[in-house]
Amino acid sequence: MRTSLIVAARLVFGLAVLGGIGSEAGGQCSYEVTQIIEPPACGDSAFFNAIDITDTGEVGGSFTCFLAPQAATWDAANGVTPLPFLSGFSQAGVGGLNSINEVVGSQFSSTLTWRAVIWQNGVPSRLPDWPGTTLSFAAAINRDGWITGYWGNSIFGPGEAAIIWKPDGSMINLNDELPGTTSQGLDINDLGQVTGHFGSIPNSQAFLWDDGQVIEIPLIPDGTSGTGVAISNKGHIAGWGMVTVEGSTTSIPHAFFWDGLTTIDLGTLPGFEKSVAFDINDVGQIVGRSFQPSGHAFLWRDGVMIDLNNFLPPVFDGTGTTAKAINRNGEILLAGGNVGIILSPIGSGPGDLDNNCAVNVSDLLLLISEWGESISVADINLDGSVNVTDLLALLADWG
Numbered sequence: 152m153r154t155s156l157i158v159a160a161r162l163v164f165g166l167a168v169l170g171g172i173g174s175e176a177g178g179q180c181s182y183e184v185t186q187i188i189e190p191p192a193c194g195d196s197a198f199f200n201a202i203d204i205t206d207t208g209e210v211g212g213s214f215t216c217f218l219a220p221q222a223a224t225w226d227a228a229n230g231v232t233p234l235p236f237l238s239g240f241s242q243a244g245v246g247g248l249n250s251i252n253e254v255v256g257s258q259f260s261s262t263l264t265w266r267a268v269i270w271q272n273g274v275p276s277r278l279p280d281w282p283g284t285t286l287s288f289a290a291a292i293n294r295d296g297w298i299t300g301y302w303g304n305s306i307f308g309p310g311e312a313a314i315i316w317k318p319d320g321s322m323i324n325l326n327d328e329l330p331g332t333t334s335q336g337l338d339i340n341d342l343g344q345v346t347g348h349f350g351s352i353p354n355s356q357a358f359l360w361d362d363g364q365v366i367e368i369p370l371i372p373d374g375t376s377g378t379g380v381a382i383s384n385k386g387h388i389a390g391w392g393m394v395t396v397e398g399s400t401t402s403i404p405h406a407f408f409w410d411g412l413t414t415i416d417l418g419t420l421p422g423f424e425k426s427v428a429f430d431i432n433d434v435g436q437i438v439g440r441s442f443q444p445s446g447h448a449f450l451w452r453d454g455v456m457i458d459l460n461n462f463l464p465p466v467f468d469g470t471g472t473t474a475k476a477i478n479r480n481g482e483i484l485l486a487g488g489n490v491g492i493i494l495s496p497i498g499s500g501p502g503d504l505d506n507n508c509a510v511n512v513s514d515l516l517l518l519i520s521e522w523g524e525s526i527s528v529a530d531i532n533l534d535g536s537v538n539v540t541d542l543l544a545l546l547a548d549w550g
C-alpha cells in the first residue's frame with residue numbers, strides 16, 4: 152500500500168504541475184430532469200411528496216390520493232410503487248431509505264396514532280416501542296439498518312425523545328444522554344452518528360451524538376436556536392437555525408453548515424430572506440430551500456448558493472420548489488408543485504468525485520486525501536477501501 156501511495160503522490164504532483172492546482176474550480180454542471188408522478192389511479196387530486204434519494208437513485212416519499220398519504224418508492228424501472236399499510240393503519244409518511252430496499256417512516260391508526268415503521272423489501276413491520284410510547288417517528292436509516300427518529304408520550308408534546316433503533320431489535324434512548332428534557336433524532340450516517348436537536352423548536356440546539364459522546368453544535372453567529380437535519384459520513388452537519396434580524400426583535404430561519412469546527416451561515420438566494428437545509432453529501436454539498444414564503448430549491452457548493460429553478464423547464468416558472476436530498480453522485484431530489492423531480496448532473500462519471508461534471512486535479516486530490524478510507528466517495532468500485540483500483544478508475548475517466 153505504501154508503494155501505491157508514493158506512486159499516487161507522484162502522479163498528483165505531475166498532474167498538478169500540468170493542470171495548475173488552484174487555478175480553476177472545475178466544471179459547471181447542467182442537469183437532466185426526471186419527473187416523478189403519482190400512479191394513474193390517483194387522478195388529478197394526487198401529488199407526490201418526495202423525501203429522500205439513495206446513492207443508487209431510488210426515491211422514497213409519499214403520494215396522496217383523496218387526502219390520505221401513502222408511503223411509496225420510485226425507481227426508473229418501476230415508477231411509483233405504493234408501500235402497504237399495516238393492518239388497522241390508514242396513513243403513512245416516509246422519513247428515509249437506504250440502498251438495500253429498507254424504507255423507514257411512520258404509519259397512523261386511529262387507536263395508536265403515529266408509530267414508527269420499517270418496510271423491508273416492501274413488507275412493513277412496526278419498530279419496537281420504548282416503554283411509555285404513545286407516538287413515534289422514524290426519520291432516517293443508514294446502510295447497516297440503524298434507524299434514528301423520536302418517540303413521544305403525548306400527541307402534542309412535550310416529551311419527544313431522540314432514539315436509535317438497531318437491527319437486532321435493541322434501542323438506545325438518546326434523550327437520556329442529551330441535555331434538556333426533549334429531543335429529536337433526524338439523521339444517522341453510516342458510522343452510526345446522529346444529528347437532530349435537543350430542546351423544543353424554536354428554543355432548540357443542534358447536536359452530534361457519537362457512541363455516547365455528545366457535541367453541542369454552536370449556533371449560527373447572531374443565532375438564537377438550531378436544529379441538525381442531516382449528517383454526512385464526514386460527521387459534517389447541515390441544518391437551520393433562527394437568527395435575529397438586525398435592528399429588529401424578529402428572528403428568521405437560516406440554513407447552516409457545520410464543518411466539525413465552525414457553524415457557517417449559508418445565507419439565502421437573492422430576493423429571499425429565509426432558508427432551511429435538508430441534506431448534505433460526503434463532499435459537503437448542501438440542498439434546501441430559500442423562501443419568503445414561496446421559495447426556490449437551492450444547492451450550496453464551494454461557498455455559493457445556486458438557484459436550482461434555473462435548471463428546470465419553463466413549466467416550473469413561478470412554482471415553489473424545495474430540494475429535499477442529494478446523493479453521492481450529486482443527484483438532487485426536489486419537491487415541486489405536485490411532483491417529485493430528480494436533477495441528474497450531465498457528464499458526471501464515476502471519477503467525478505466532487506460532482507462538478509469534470510474529472511480533474513480536484514478529484515485526484517480528493518482521492519489521495521481519502522486514501523485507505525473504508526467509507527468514502529473516493530471508493531469508486533465500492534469494495535470498502537480507497538486504493539490503486541480507484542485511482543486507475545479515476546484516471547480512466549479523466550477529462
Ligand SMILES: [Ca+2]
Binds near residue numbers: 177504
Ligand atoms: Ca470533479
Ligand SMILES: [Ca+2]
Binds near residue numbers: 530537538
Ligand atoms: Ca475501492
